[in-house]
Amino acid sequence: MNSRSKQLEAFNRLLDIMDELREKCPWDQKQTLESLRHLTIEETYELADAILENDLGEIKKELGDVLLHIVFYAKIGSEKKAFDIADVANTISDKLISRHPHIYGDVKVKNEEEVKQNWEKLKLKEGNSSVLEGVxxxxxxxxxxxxxxxxxxxxxxxxxxxxxxxxxxxxxxxxxxxxxxxxxxxxxxxxxxxxxxxxxxxxxxxxxxxENALEKTNKKFIKRFQYLENAAKKEGKELSNMSLPEMDVHWENSKEFYK
The missing domain is CATH 1.10.287.1080 (MazG-like)
Known part of the structure; x- marks a missing residue:
């Protein structure tokens, strides 16, 4: 794996590219916080798909897309003189330190559950009026x-x-x-x-x-149904003309391949 200096060098390269694209590329110049929003949601779902597929190569690619969006938002923030990427990094770092007094303070915890409970209590102390405010x-x-x-x-x-x-x-x-x-x-x-x-x-x-459980079932159903469609095509049949018992034969066979 890359050293910390190499990691910072790679991140700095991305920041330089973002600066150049924002200055010279017509598409990048036009983007706003609002115009990027739906694209960010799409990229997040693509990352989620890659995670469920356990495709590490695709996860790396999709993480890059998400990181680009974070850098893009920070660039726009700096242009508005509201925040930059350093502010973004420092804000989350400060939050992590304050939310982990069992690491950076003298609080003692027994397990993960106590960490979660302390996290919610700290959020209320920080000014949240409700535990559910952050949903x-x-x-x-x-x-x-x-x-x-x-x-x-x-x-x-x-x-x-x-x-x-x-x-x-x-x-x-x-x-x-x-x-x-x-x-x-x-x-x-x-x-x-x-x-x-x-x-x-x-x-x-x-x-x-x-969410993961249901999505895995969705993916399994899609693969089984597509197996059924392909089996029907091989027999020269249309699903709409097949009886349920006929389709069920192929459906049961599909379970041998997609469990």
């Missing part, structure tokens, strides 16, 4: 639910045992089923949301990231 409004609902539950657990608002959470899942499923039986349309969505929320909470208790 982005634009997060996808599944990710947001997981973050909400994780944050309130950080200040002790949590179940004690996984079995208690599983019983809550069963309770919410029963309530949903009751609303479906009674055809209370206005309540079905509400109860379905409660089921999802409780399942996400249970996932946290058994050490599963629900």
């Amino acid at each position: 982005p409004k634009s997060l996808p609902a599944l990710v947001k639910a997981n973050r909400i539950q994780d944050k309130v657990a950080g200040v002790g608002f949590d179940w004690e045992e996984p079995q208690q959470v599983w019983e809550k899942v069963q309770e919410e499923l029963s309530e949903l089923n009751e609303e479906i039986k009674n055809q209370h349309t206005e309540n079905i969505e509400k109860e379905f949301g409660d089921v999802l929320f409780s399942m996400i909470n249970y996932a946290r208790f058994i050490g599963v990231n629900p």
